[in-house]
Amino acid sequence: MKHIIAVLIENEAGALSRVVGLFSARGYNIESLTVAPTEDPSLSRITLQTSGSDDVIEQITKHLNRLIEVVKVVDLTEGAYTERELMMVKVRAVGKEREEMKRMADIFRGRVIDVTDKSYTIELTGDVAKNDAFLEAIEHSAILETVRTGACGIGRGERILRV
Amino acid sequence: MEISKAELQSAAQASALSQTPIEINGSDILVKSLQAEGVQFVWGYPGGAVLHIYDALYKQNTIEHVLVRHEQAAVHAADGYARATGEVGVALVTSGPGVTNAVTGIATAYMDSIPMVIITGQVPTHAIGLDAFQECDTVGITRPIVKHNFLVKDVREMADIMKKAFHIARTGRPGPVVVDIPKDVSFKRTTYTGYPTSVDMRSYNPVRKGHSGQIRKALQLLVGAKRPFIYTGGGVLLSEASAELRTLVDMLGYPCTNTLMGLGAYPASDRKFLGMLGMHGTIEANNAMQNCDVLLAVGARFDDRVIGNPKHFAQNERKIIHIDIDPSSISKRVKVDIPIVGDVKDVLTEMIGMLRELPAKPDPQSLAAWWETIEAWRSRDCLKYDHGSSDVIKPQYVVETLWNMTKDADAYITSDVGQHQMWAAQYYRFDQPRRWINSGGLGTMGVGIPYAMGIKLAKPDSEVYCVTGEGSVQMCIQELSTCLQYNTPIKIVALNNRYLGMVRQWQEIEYSGRYSHSYMDALPDFVKLAEAYGHVGMLIERPEDVEPALREARRLKDRTVFMDFRTDPTENVFPMVQAGKGITEMLLGSEDL
Numbered sequence: 001m002k003h004i005i006a007v008l009i010e011n012e013a014g015a016l017s018r019v020v021g022l023f024s025a026r027g028y029n030i031e032s033l034t035v036a037p038t039e040d041p042s043l044s045r046i047t048l049q050t051s052g053s054d055d056v057i058e059q060i061t062k063h064l065n066r067l068i069e070v071v072k073v074v075d076l077t078e079g080a081y082t083e084r085e086l087m088m089v090k091v092r093a094v095g096k097e098r099e100e101m102k103r104m105a106d107i108f109r110g111r112v113i114d115v116t117d118k119s120y121t122i123e124l125t126g127d128v129a130k131n132d133a134f135l136e137a138i139e140h141s142a143i144l145e146t147v148r149t150g151a152c153g154i155g156r157g158e159r160i161l162r163v
Numbered sequence: 164m165e166i167s168k169a170e171l172q173s174a175a176q177a178s179a180l181s182q183t184p185i186e187i188n189g190s191d192i193l194v195k196s197l198q199a200e201g202v203q204f205v206w207g208y209p210g211g212a213v214l215h216i217y218d219a220l221y222k223q224n225t226i227e228h229v230l231v232r233h234e235q236a237a238v239h240a241a242d243g244y245a246r247a248t249g250e251v252g253v254a255l256v257t258s259g260p261g262v263t264n265a266v267t268g269i270a271t272a273y274m275d276s277i278p279m280v281i282i283t284g285q286v287p288t289h290a291i292g293l294d295a296f297q298e299c300d301t302v303g304i305t306r307p308i309v310k311h312n313f314l315v316k317d318v319r320e321m322a323d324i325m326k327k328a329f330h331i332a333r334t335g336r337p338g339p340v341v342v343d344i345p346k347d348v349s350f351k352r353t354t355y356t357g358y359p360t361s362v363d364m365r366s367y368n369p370v371r372k373g374h375s376g377q378i379r380k381a382l383q384l385l386v387g388a389k390r391p392f393i394y395t396g397g398g399v400l401l402s403e404a405s406a407e408l409r410t411l412v413d414m415l416g417y418p419c420t421n422t423l424m425g426l427g428a429y430p431a432s433d434r435k436f437l438g439m440l441g442m443h444g445t446i447e448a449n450n451a452m453q454n455c456d457v458l459l460a461v462g463a464r465f466d467d468r469v470i471g472n473p474k475h476f477a478q479n480e481r482k483i484i485h486i487d488i489d490p491s492s493i494s495k496r497v498k499v500d501i502p503i504v505g506d507v508k509d510v511l512t513e514m515i516g517m518l519r520e521l522p523a524k525p526d527p528q529s530l531a532a533w534w535e536t537i538e539a540w541r542s543r544d545c546l547k548y549d550h551g552s553s554d555v556i557k558p559q560y561v562v563e564t565l566w567n568m569t570k571d572a573d574a575y576i577t578s579d580v581g582q583h584q585m586w587a588a589q590y591y592r593f594d595q596p597r598r599w600i601n602s603g604g605l606g607t608m609g610v611g612i613p614y615a616m617g618i619k620l621a622k623p624d625s626e627v628y629c630v631t632g633e634g635s636v637q638m639c640i641q642e643l644s645t646c647l648q649y650n651t652p653i654k655i656v657a658l659n660n661r662y663l664g665m666v667r668q669w670q671e672i673e674y675s676g677r678y679s680h681s682y683m684d685a686l687p688d689f690v691k692l693a694e695a696y697g698h699v700g701m702l703i704e705r706p707e708d709v710e711p712a713l714r715e716a717r718r719l720k721d722r723t724v725f726m727d728f729r730t731d732p733t734e735n736v737f738p739m740v741q742a743g744k745g746i747t748e749m750l751l752g753s754e755d756l
Contacts, residue, residue, distance in 0.1 A: 014314070065491075
């Protein structure tokens with residue numbers, strides 16, 4: 001099952017490599033990973049998308065907690081949460097494709113952020129499934145390039161992760 | 164409580180040493196930090212990147228530096244010292260190859276949760292990343308085998324980082340911490356105002372006290388058990404909780420086993436002790452493990468060498484209570500019913516207190532029946548061995564003789580890895596904690612001599628024996644030289660069967676006797692070798708010479724003695740659980756092959 005794990009970690013050199021190293025050393029998956037400092041520059045927040053049985057996820061959170069620089073770990077998927085991912089897709093847009101691509105971008109509430117006479121770059125924000133759906137919906141051969149940030153997530157309402 | 168005592172000591176010494184600000188260099192701060200931590204010994208090897216540090220060591224006289232002959236041995240010796248004393252072991256090596264040589268030692272300590280601080284030199288900060296001479300990414304290389312590591316980028320951080328390193332190494336689940344110090348940092352000067360008295364880390368707060376509700380629940384389950392079993396590991400020793408364990412076992416009257424790492428936590432001479440369990444455990448211990456209805460696991464981690472095939476282990480229903488300071492050890496390989504996260508000593512103390520108040524007592528009838536079953540297993544005397552002809556020395560006999568001779572001497576026994584290690588664990592009956600020193604987790608050949616010399620330095624009045632094989636001993640044999648220089652007379656009991664015995668045993672049992680590269684054809688003359696290093700060498704070829712040789716070696720108190728026992732090359736370690744089998748599916752002797 002898919003899990004989104006949020007980690008608050010000391011914003012120090014090498015801290016991220018401890019997290020990534022843990023996953024590779026113990027054979028866990030990282031499906032996506034996004035990291036940036038928080039409003040407190042001494043802390044970084046990692047959102048990590050992974051999958052595994054309940055036992056595996058339990059071990060992952062325990063091992064993350066064991067890392068000296070990790071301050072807090074929350075499995076967002078255990079409660080209500082919101083998830084967003086930014087995706088930018090460069091698509092071929094020539095002739096009648098131009099109209100079609102623009103319409104698809106509108107349907108998915110995307111924005112065209114770069115235009116040439118042969119291509120559009122479309123910005124999309126949404127949960128991972130929505131971005132997947134967009135890629136499914138457009139003509140596959142029209143995709144020239146895709147870049148995605150991976151999911152970042154936050155708990156709903158009173159669910160707050162901070163020090 | 165040893166851990167917090169060490170912390171308090173460090174704080175007290177630090178405040179005693181606090182002073183008016185002075186302008187000194189990074190190496191001097193490092194040395195002052197070690198002094199504030201009460202460090203007596205540092206095992207190390209100098210090199211370019213640590214020259215300033217060695218210069219600072221030269222100018223002081225409270226810390227004794229031991230010059231080893233290979234960096235791996237520096238870490239092993241400091242590790243052995245830590246295992247025997249409970250103090251943090253300290254090693255010092257240079258950058259690049261100094262570090263890579265130390266890696267085996269660090270991984271060995273990590274797998275067995277040994278508190279250590281390893282100081283490594285690094286090329287100057289401006290040269291890092293430029294493939295400088297003797298540069299390697301120390302923090303990167305050691306990351307998966309340390310509890311934590313630091314790169315000191317600014318000399319002003321030195322004292323704080325040292326304080327954190329020692330704090331992290333000795334608290335919680337202990338482990339090795341690497342502090343990597345670039346050469347320029349060790350030389351830059353800064354204002355030093357004294358060693359910090361406390362550590363402030365929001366991200367690191369190991370628990371000590373267990374959850375009382377869980378402890379109460381556990382106790383109720385334990386007291387109501389019909390076939391209880393207590394299984395304890397290295398965590399009991401690390402937490403200095405042997406006394407509490409003994410009290411608890413005695414109060415309950417339950418059978419008890421220790422893992423390879425936990426031997427000595429409960430006295431082997433007591434009837435309630437069923438011997439070691441696991442791959443080479445006793446019938447009674449393995450059967451009790453498999454057939455109990457309530458299992459109390461204390462500071463042990465259900466290692467693959469202990470429970471065998473987990474599917475087979477799970478075939479019998481039992482309730483499991485698991486006390487461990489590291490939550491990630493709980494429910495890792497085996498699902499646990501009542502987890503208790505906390506320091507073993509704290510939890511056992513609380514448990515004993517509750518037990519005293521508890522009106523319910525174990526049911527004497529079912530307990531008597533359980534003991535009857537256990538005694539039937541025990542009566543098979545699975546450690547008996549064929550003494551064979553009078554011409555050939557049985558390795559078990561050497562260990563038994565050593566035990567008979569030294570059982571009242573409070574001796575320390577180190578071992579390397581292989582058959583001799585298992586025989587030492589089976590036939591030397593450890594009654595006290597921290598007397599059996601071996602590499603259980605990583606299984607590192609070559610630790611025996613460095614462990615012994617590290618211990619001998621800390622315990623100069625104790626007898627220290629290294630039970631080893633002719634394969635393992637050659638992996639750090641150069642340390643015989645260190646033993647002479649620092650006057651650490653150890654006794655090496657080499658069970659020399661001309662084979663890499665454990666490999667040979669597996670090849671006999673699992674590879675139809677195809678002894679692929681397990682025979683050592685060109686062994687050195689160990690007697691001459693010992694003599695060349697300035698020690699005493701003995702060759703013992705006949706069973707009747709075993710006892711006199713050990714007696715003579717003991718008499719030579721001030722000498723390191725290498726005893727080359729030529730033992731039966733065909734002897735195997737039994738009982739044995741083959742890889743992939745359940746722990747009760749034991750081979751008991753050559754007749755089972």
